[in-house]
Amino acid sequence: MKFSAISLFANALSGHKKWPSQFPNKDPKKEYDVIIIGGGAHGLGAAYYLASKYGITNVAVLEKGWIGGGNTGRNTTIIRSNYLFDESAALYDHAVDLWDGLSQELNYNVMFSKRGVLMLAHNVHDVQSFKRHVYSNRLNDVDNQWLNPEECKEFCPPLDISSSRRYPVMGGALQMRAGTARHDSVAWGYARAASKLGVDIIQNCEVTGIRRDSLGNVAGVETAKGYLKSKKIGVSAAGNTSVVMEMAGLRFPLESYPLQALVSEPIKPVFPCVVMSNAVHAYISQSDKGELVIGAGTDQYTSYSQRGALHLQEHNLMSICEIFPIFKRMRMLRSWGGVVDVTPDRSPIVGKTPVGGLYVNCGWGTGGFKATPGAANMLAYTIKHNEPHKINAPFNLDRFIGGRLIDEAAAAAVAH
Amino acid sequence: MLLIHCPYCNKKRPEVEFAYAGEAHIERPNGINQLTMTDEEWSNFMFIRNNIRGEHAERWWHNSGCNMFFNAIRNTQTDKFIMTYKMGENLPTEKQIKAAKK
Ligand SMILES: Cc1cc2nc3c(=O)[nH]c(=O)nc-3n(C[C@H](O)[C@H](O)[C@H](O)COP(=O)(O)OP(=O)(O)OC[C@H]3O[C@@H](n4cnc5c(N)ncnc54)[C@H](O)[C@@H]3O)c2cc1C
Ligand SMILES: [Zn+2]
Numbered sequence: 001m002k003f004s005a006i007s008l009f010a011n012a013l014s015g016h017k018k019w020p021s022q023f024p025n026k027d028p029k030k031e032y033d034v035i036i037i038g039g040g041a042h043g044l045g046a047a048y049y050l051a052s053k054y055g056i057t058n059v060a061v062l063e064k065g066w067i068g069g070g071n072t073g074r075n076t077t078i079i080r081s082n083y084l085f086d087e088s089a090a091l092y093d094h095a096v097d098l099w100d101g102l103s104q105e106l107n108y109n110v111m112f113s114k115r116g117v118l119m120l121a122h123n124v125h126d127v128q129s130f131k132r133h134v135y136s137n138r139l140n141d142v143d144n145q146w147l148n149p150e151e152c153k154e155f156c157p158p159l160d161i162s163s164s165r166r167y168p169v170m171g172g173a174l175q176m177r178a179g180t181a182r183h184d185s186v187a188w189g190y191a192r193a194a195s196k197l198g199v200d201i202i203q204n205c206e207v208t209g210i211r212r213d214s215l216g217n218v219a220g221v222e223t224a225k226g227y228l229k230s231k232k233i234g235v236s237a238a239g240n241t242s243v244v245m246e247m248a249g250l251r252f253p254l255e256s257y258p259l260q261a262l263v264s265e266p267i268k269p270v271f272p273c274v275v276m277s278n279a280v281h282a283y284i285s286q287s288d289k290g291e292l293v294i295g296a297g298t299d300q301y302t303s304y305s306q307r308g309a310l311h312l313q314e315h316n317l318m319s320i321c322e323i324f325p326i327f328k329r330m331r332m333l334r335s336w337g338g339v340v341d342v343t344p345d346r347s348p349i350v351g352k353t354p355v356g357g358l359y360v361n362c363g364w365g366t367g368g369f370k371a372t373p374g375a376a377n378m379l380a381y382t383i384k385h386n387e388p389h390k391i392n393a394p395f396n397l398d399r400f401i402g403g404r405l406i407d408e409a410a411a412a413a414v415a416h
Numbered sequence: 417m418l419l420i421h422c423p424y425c426n427k428k429r430p431e432v433e434f435a436y437a438g439e440a441h442i443e444r445p446n447g448i449n450q451l452t453m454t455d456e457e458w459s460n461f462m463f464i465r466n467n468i469r470g471e472h473a474e475r476w477w478h479n480s481g482c483n484m485f486f487n488a489i490r491n492t493q494t495d496k497f498i499m500t501y502k503m504g505e506n507l508p509t510e511k512q513i514k515a516a517k518k
Binding site for chain 1: 417418431432435436438455456458459460462463464465466467468469472474490492493494495
């Protein structure tokens, strides 16, 4: 069924008890043209674009738990595209282009809110580095502007810009087209739209092995629901990518770290935008439910446990109180962790692998939610054409051999 | 917060005294090998990691304590340390790891 004002009204009359399920829970078929491993928003999106843009509808998305239960449902939803390098600017801006209009396209409200992301500068180095970003972005047609402290305060009234603070605000870089979206809706919206086009969404179906034929190309996957054949497999397993790749005999330039976030008790609207501070090391926004959404960096050790240490949360909150003393008396409601797959240059890997028929989308680390529609489209394009699109071509695996890294690691210090 | 046993201090100390130092037993190429190594071999050394889900050999640095590096076997699904051992000791065998679990 299509969501509309009329369907909303009609269902209100029956007390909202008669909404049909969004997509069917299916048992897998024996064979697919494409199998996507990982039912996060990236994997579901790839399946949707395969069906909607590239004409391949005999597709399954295999998810070991429930869709969106990985990093998609655990992230703090910051969306922005003001990255330093040309390659990154093109990739992330492609995603922001697709975010625009995604709700309409999917007929599902992903609540993309362009409330602006403000990155604070607290020292001379920050000022120079952010201005460099602003200029570089301008050359790439990516919006980003420099604000002086008074303009920062005007844009974000809770900011304290007095010069007596330990980390005074010396200005900030503001991307207006940036903001947040509702993470669960992105997974559900893609799943529903893909399912309508014939894609099978199969939950509770962990992939445990990848079979290859005599030529070494992929032939199918072993799963919790039996063996499924497919000559094309796209891996979009975020934190578990190394584990899945090992099934095909590949070792990857990835390490998986816990990344935590937390929310406060809900309060009335006080915080109009997203603010990030690399130097003090934290970021904050307010959800539509009223919770302050807070995060910072990963734990120090690799882990698949989906939880991290309490002292990181403490550090994170100390940073928030340092920048926003008005929140000192807020109580925190919940905290959680995800497992993020980090590459040496902090840029993703989207493209082909040395194994025929095996494609990968990984390495998004602490910041891949913002890229969801772009990453999904690029993975789908690469699977369809057996060649990367020019936007994702630089994000190949071979760069770790050839040395042509896209070193955003040096460019952004906070996880988001 | 993890409690980590430093094999040099022979004490369990809180994680904040330590710094994680990545996968263990990655051998640094010696001067002669460096001259003939291929790009692929360099890549393996520099960037490729096992990133094991399960029992992982890793380095830690007791940087706010005795300042020594040491190695550890930790289960990356539970974050539980199975054993720690001094620098220069070999990667424990499966048997040794099993014994340490008891
Ligand atoms: C706390 C936190 C905050 C974050 N904040 C931001 C932010 O503000 N902005 C931003 O842009 N990004 C952020 N990120 C990063 C972002 O969440 C991820 O980069 C992005 O969601 C990755 O999407 P995905 O669909 O690839 O991953 P996931 O949603 O993790 O999907 C991968 C799926 O693969 C499944 N899977 C794994 N192994 C198998 C298997 N063997 N068989 C079947 N299925 C399998 C998993 O169960 C999982 O559902 C944050 C991450 C965390 C953890
Ligand atoms: Zn010690």
